[in-house]
Amino acid sequence: MNISAIQSAPATNGIAPVVAMRQVHKSFGPLKVLDGVSFEVARGEVTVLIGRSGSGKSTALRCIDRFESIDGGEIEVCGRRVDDAGLDLRALRLDVGIVFQSYNLFPHLTIEENITLAPHAVKGVPKAEARALAAKVLAQVGLEEKLHAYPEQLSGGQQQRAAIARSLAMQPKVMLFDEVTSALDPELTGEVLKVIxxxxxxxxxMVMVTHEMGFARGIADQVVFMHKGKVHEAGPADILSLPSTPELAQFVGTGL
Structure with a gap:
């Protein structure tokens, strides 16, 4: 498979991609984590990043929302150059929701309060409207009855679904998920994956980092296999069943 051709391919139908990484480089000290990473995500598309630990996939995700700055290359998200020193970071974060492995819910606030905080404080949504929005997004993730519960009263899967609802309340244009099920047992993992x-x-x-290969096969429009900081193989979900490189074949064969 000609990866360079995949990486340089323009967005289809002349429509600008929602997310584009172009020859992105990132190092932490002497450690090269991203080595010329390129891929695009079209509107409404689900892109799944896979690879062994240390392959650079989570760093790539964090660079999209500028939780990490890059050393070279370009990143464009929702029409904004993320690598631009003059980037309006607040505007970017309004367009991009991100959910991490850790739920990051405020323990002293109810689930409703966790969800309404940002829409009211950041977007200026009136409190009554924010509460209605919280009820709507909690229903979307199957937690409408947990509106007034505190995080400690929820299971891990419920807390992760509440974290997704909190991101949805900001009405983002793109959602990023970084190993959101890795701390959950199989039953709770299923709860979260159904929401996604x-x-x-x-x-x-959506752009997702996951080790759930069965889930990736079923949901991905595009799979990006990262290996040693590079996009080693990319294409539709079929590449998980018919890998073109021994590295991807070994990865899916071992389920790592």
Whole structure:
């Protein structure tokens, strides 16, 4: 498979991609983590980043939302150059929601308060409207009855779904998920993955880092296999069943 051709391919139908990484480089001291990474994500598309630990996939995700700065290359998200020193970071964060492995819910606030905080404080949404929005997004993730519960009263899977609802309340144009199920047992993992499947069915643009290969096969429009800081192989979900390189074949064969 000609990866360079995939990386340089323009967005289809002349429509600008929602996310574009172009020859992105990133190092932490002497450690090269991203070595010329390029891929694009079209509107409504689900792109899944896979690879062994240390391959650079989570760093790539964090660079999209500028949690990490880059050393070279370009990143464009929702029409904004993320690598631009003059970037309006607040505007970027309004367009991009990100959910991490850790739920990061405020323990002293109810689930409703966790969700309404940012829409009210950041976007100026009136409190009554923010509460209605919280009820709506909690229903979307199957937690409408947990509106007044505190995080400690929820299971891990419920807390992760609440974290997704909190991001959805900001009405982002793209959602990023970084190993959101890695701390959960299989039953709770299923709860969270069903929510993400529903978001995909509704047309949400998503970029995900996951080790759930079965889930990736079912949901991904594009799979990007990262290996030693590079995009080693990329294409539709079929590449997981018919890998073109021994590295991807070994990765999916071992389920790492």
């Amino acid at each position: 499947e529903a978001l995909a069915a509704d047309g949400m643009t």
